[in-house]
Amino acid sequence: MTDKLHEFVAKLKTEGPAWVSEVKDALGEVTVTVPRENILQVCLYLKTGLGFDLLADLCGADRGPEEEPRFEVNYHLFSTTHHQRLRLKVLLSEDDPSVKSVTSIWKTAEWHERETYDLVGVIFEDHPDLRRILLPSDFDGYALRKDYPLRGYEPYSMN
Amino acid sequence: MVKPEFDRRQTMSTAVNNIPSQFEVLDNPLESEMTLSMGPQHPSTHGVLRLDLRLDGELVLRAIPDIGYLHTGMEKLFEYKKYQQGIVITDRMDYLNPLGNNLVYVMAGEKLLQLEIPERAQVIRVLFCELQRIASHLVWLGTHALDLGAMSVFFYCFRHREKILNLIEAASGGRLTPSYFRIGGLMMDLPAGFDRRCKQFLDDFPEALETFDTLVTGNTIWQSRTMGIGVISREDAIDWGLTGPCLRGSGVDIDLRRDNPYCGYETYDFEVPTETDGDVWSRFMVRMREMNESYKICRQALERLKPGPIKADAPKVVLPDRDDMRKHMDSLIHHFLIVAEGFNVPEGEVYMPIEASKGELGVYMKSNGGPKPDRVHFRGPSFVNLSALPVMTEGEMVADVVAIIGSLDIVLGEIDR
Numbered sequence: 001m002t003d004k005l006h007e008f009v010a011k012l013k014t015e016g017p018a019w020v021s022e023v024k025d026a027l028g029e030v031t032v033t034v035p036r037e038n039i040l041q042v043c044l045y046l047k048t049g050l051g052f053d054l055l056a057d058l059c060g061a062d063r064g065p066e067e068e069p070r071f072e073v074n075y076h077l078f079s080t081t082h083h084q085r086l087r088l089k090v091l092l093s094e095d096d097p098s099v100k101s102v103t104s105i106w107k108t109a110e111w112h113e114r115e116t117y118d119l120v121g122v123i124f125e126d127h128p129d130l131r132r133i134l135l136p137s138d139f140d141g142y143a144l145r146k147d148y149p150l151r152g153y154e155p156y157s158m159n
Numbered sequence: 160m161v162k163p164e165f166d167r168r169q170t171m172s173t174a175v176n177n178i179p180s181q182f183e184v185l186d187n188p189l190e191s192e193m194t195l196s197m198g199p200q201h202p203s204t205h206g207v208l209r210l211d212l213r214l215d216g217e218l219v220l221r222a223i224p225d226i227g228y229l230h231t232g233m234e235k236l237f238e239y240k241k242y243q244q245g246i247v248i249t250d251r252m253d254y255l256n257p258l259g260n261n262l263v264y265v266m267a268g269e270k271l272l273q274l275e276i277p278e279r280a281q282v283i284r285v286l287f288c289e290l291q292r293i294a295s296h297l298v299w300l301g302t303h304a305l306d307l308g309a310m311s312v313f314f315y316c317f318r319h320r321e322k323i324l325n326l327i328e329a330a331s332g333g334r335l336t337p338s339y340f341r342i343g344g345l346m347m348d349l350p351a352g353f354d355r356r357c358k359q360f361l362d363d364f365p366e367a368l369e370t371f372d373t374l375v376t377g378n379t380i381w382q383s384r385t386m387g388i389g390v391i392s393r394e395d396a397i398d399w400g401l402t403g404p405c406l407r408g409s410g411v412d413i414d415l416r417r418d419n420p421y422c423g424y425e426t427y428d429f430e431v432p433t434e435t436d437g438d439v440w441s442r443f444m445v446r447m448r449e450m451n452e453s454y455k456i457c458r459q460a461l462e463r464l465k466p467g468p469i470k471a472d473a474p475k476v477v478l479p480d481r482d483d484m485r486k487h488m489d490s491l492i493h494h495f496l497i498v499a500e501g502f503n504v505p506e507g508e509v510y511m512p513i514e515a516s517k518g519e520l521g522v523y524m525k526s527n528g529g530p531k532p533d534r535v536h537f538r539g540p541s542f543v544n545l546s547a548l549p550v551m552t553e554g555e556m557v558a559d560v561v562a563i564i565g566s567l568d569i570v571l572g573e574i575d576r
Binding site for chain 1: 273399400507523575576
């Protein structure tokens with residue numbers, strides 16, 4: 001972890017002590033795990049207070065049906081001023097895989113969140129237009145979940 | 160005598176009765192919003208993109224991109240393939256920049272494995288990525304000009320791109336799907352006489368660049384079709400996550416080769432061209448000047464090419480040489496194990512971004528310790544750049560939509576994955 005990122009994480013902790021549940025520093029990358037109810041405040045502070053103005057990527061992942069919490073959403077932030085990168089992670093349970101949408105902070109999240117909803121099945125609350133983006137609207141199931149078979153359940157036909 | 164009022168509605172409705180609602184003939188088409196479906200077979204959408212254009216006469220009120228026609232479930236497929244098998248899938252994503260896709264995938268694997276890559280392999284990677292960037296930009300220039308009605312540029316561009324593809328074919332055996340980079344180094348060393356062929360291409364290239372400049376840059380029709388079209392401001396460009404030439408065209412000076420260096424890019428001498436207007440012309444100028452910078456990097460890389468190993472010293476990950484397998488028992492065992500069972504990658508997760516020809520190409524790779532990745536996610540620059548299309552096209556003329564799509568330089572293989 002570079003000194004600058006150290007400083008940012010420390011600032012984040014002092015700004016909101018409840019915002020950070022875990023900080024992991026591995027392979028030269030910093031992962032901050034955020035409780036799901038705080039993600040909007042954390043993102044807003046990182047963008048306006050610490051200069052992480054570009055959301056490079058947002059992706060969901062399924063850890064497997066037996067894991068708890070089952071789903072995770074990763075936010076990869078980048079700053080166009082100090083060129084640092086930070087990963088935020090939100091863990092979601094299988095019963096309620098929903099998290100607040102960050103489209104109000106970064107407009108680019110719109111398509112990323114639609115893709116995550118489409119393939120992993122995470123619901124983003126307050127998203128302006130949450131519908132499938134890559135798969136057809138009548139597709140059944142979420143393709144990137146671990147319990148979804150590679151070849152699908154039955155041959156898909158367009159009707 | 161009073162002229163009888165002509166009732167258009169009555170004459171219309173008598174013709175056919177059961178018309179589906181979307182094909183219904185409107186009484187006053189100019190007074191209402193019209194929806195036009197552009198694509199997915201429209202040649203100027205560079206693949207299978209469909210746009211829902213809401214038009215007011217010739218003005219675009221809103222353009223809603225509809226993607227997914229080329230979706231092949233690659234991210235799912237990665238989870239079922241060993242790490243080394245995933246490389247060939249990446250070729251098929253951004254098929255104009257396959258070596259960039261190879262690079263980002265193998266570099267994510269190398270970061271998880273903490274491998275040191277020898278100097279010669281790094282230099283060859285830089286050389287090929289820059290050649291590929293030129294090739295990708297040449298396709299963009301040719302098709303972009305074709306969309307705007309300049310036919311001959313296309314042939315000039317493809318003639319020079321063909322030379323680069325021949326160089327890539329000489330090294331890897333594949334023109335569009337090279338799969339040349341492997342986790343731990345390269346597939347094989349450069350063939351004999353490659354330096355000479357590459358030099359020959361580079362000697363001719365400045366002249367070719369001048370030809371392109373003469374053909375399009377100074378052309379007044381070209382200028383009037385591109386200047387002030389599809390403007391996106393600096394703040395909007397960052398907000399919409401634009402990267403690469405699209406972001407630099409809006410005046411943001413970001414190039415990951417310089418700001419988050421990889422492969423030893425920090426030791427090369429090159430400039431990052433930026434423009435401030437954020438229109439089609441700015442993005443065009445950034446790419447034109449970028450080709451010249453890539454040319455400069457190629458020259459430097461070719462000078463640095465010294466004999467040496469091209470694979471990392473990691474016998475459990477990197478395939479051994481054929482010759483070693485005939486002489487050493489352990490090489491044969493390692494070869495068998497890597498091919499049959501794959502190699503285990505330590506647990507962890509990485510996000511590896513590179514500056515591909517279209518912008519930031521990132522891969523999120525997560526391993527749970529086995530020979531297959533747990534999750535691979537690609538952040539395609541085309542995907543994110545296309546999402547900003549509604550902002551750029553709002554209020555433009557319908558004829559300029561193709562100019563704006565061309566200036567984004569999208570590849571649908573990467574958007575749909």
